[in-house]
Amino acid sequence: MKHIHTFLVSTEHQGLTVEEYIRDVLHYSGRAIQRLTRTKSIRMNGKSVYLQKKLAAHDQITIAEPAEDTYGVEPQQGAIEILYEDTDVIVINKPPNMLVHPTGQTEQGTLANYLAHYFQTRQTIHRIRPLHRLDRDTSGCILFAKDAKTQARLEQQMHNGELKRTYTAIVDGCPTAKKGMIDARIGQHPAFPNRRAVVPEGEPAITRYEWLETAKDAALLRISLETGRTHQIRVHMAYIGHPVTGDRMYGKRSAYISRQALHAACLRWIGHDDQPLEVRAPLPLDMKRLWERKKAASDPSSDSAF
Structure with missing residues (x-):
């Protein structure tokens, strides 16, 4: 099963190559673009396209992404306090004395384990992608992206x-x-x-x-x-x-x-x-x-x- 994303090229972006559009406008990472290219998951106007093809206004770019099949961590029941959630991200209020993600000998009891369980109870699969880390003893806001595209976009925002x-x-x-x-x-x-x-x-x-x-x-x-x-x-x-x-x-x-x-x-x-x-x-x-x-x-x- 794949998720299909369709984008209409605006006049502002005509003249960009397919690769430039996907990287700079849609904010996919270089690694993600390589993966999409290998799996022939990028199409323009319904046809296969190479990355250096120049775009015209109103071209339609379609990207077929494989559905997530793993959380990346073991789901484990535990309380989480959700401060904000939409289709792209979720923000959790991390309590003190808790790791964000399994590390070393600690494979359970982390915020990532509890978030994976939260997604599991809603019958959705999102790989656990924290945009930043907090020390074990630091409390407060931590932002998770729900997909690779959002992660790349927010990482660019951090850089900027x-x-x-x-x-x-x-x-x-x-x-x-x-x-x-x-x-x-x-x-x-x-x-x-x-x-x-x-x-x-x-x-x-x-x-x-x-x-x-x-x-x-x-x-x-x-x-x-x-x-x-x-x-x-x-x-x-x-x-x-x-x-x-x-x-x-x-x-x-x-x-x-x-x-x-x-x-x-x-x-x-x-x-x-x-x-x-x-x-x-x-x-x-x-x-x-x-x-x-x-x-x-x-x-x-x-x-x-x-």
């Missing part, structure tokens, strides 16, 4: 900066400036293989932050990413002397929260109809309670923002 991720964090101490940008390369830690560090030979990494509230020995920050390096927020905040509260890898333990106080609060991207979408995840209870403690320690008479 159109897919934006905003986090809420509680950090030790308070940055001097109300707003700041951290531009420091991140690479492998020279001594610990499972860690990252700011190193001259690392990959470019840019993090922006701004105060939401401050307390005597802490700050509640809004943080946005311009790049997506492993552990980027945690490494950068520790680098400027304000590690995420409770971060045992890059900071220190906290008596009041059992994980790093980091939450993926908001996702923004462009939907399939070219309309902007925004999804938010409310701050989890453990971070609310932590901030209430921080505020009370600073001024017992103050009211929390929550």
Whole structure:
């Protein structure tokens, strides 16, 4: 069984080759185009076509994609909180202390396993495709594409900066400036293989932050990413002397929260109809309670923002 997608070439795109149209307009990856070519799944005006054929306005491109036959992970019953869903994507509010996808010795109990079960109960098959990852102990929004075409389109948005991720964090101490940008390369830690560090030979990494509230020995920050390096927020905040509260890898333990106080609060991207979408995840209870403690320690008479 195959899914048939039909596209009518507009005047704007006449003169492109078939390959350019499928890659740049329909946002299929190079690998996907190779697969479609091997299986002779691309047709123009009802006939087989080669990739370098020039298009004219009103040509009809048809792509026959094989139906998904696997989730890529084992479906497993478990609770998930859906923040948004349409025909292309689904956004889940990931709880802390949970992996996004099976890794190493962990093959079950992940968000991907539970999402596969959710799809299974609705008698649909979508390979589990997270567009980004969150650390085990980080909570909040995570976006999954339902098909390869959507995945390629959203990956391009990430590359172009159109897919934006905003986090809420509680950090030790308070940055001097109300707003700041951290531009420091991140690479492998020279001594610990499972860690990252700011190193001259690392990959470019840019993090922006701004105060939401401050307390005597802490700050509640809004943080946005311009790049997506492993552990980027945690490494950068520790680098400027304000590690995420409770971060045992890059900071220190906290008596009041059992994980790093980091939450993926908001996702923004462009939907399939070219309309902007925004999804938010409310701050989890453990971070609310932590901030209430921080505020009370600073001024017992103050009211929390929550």
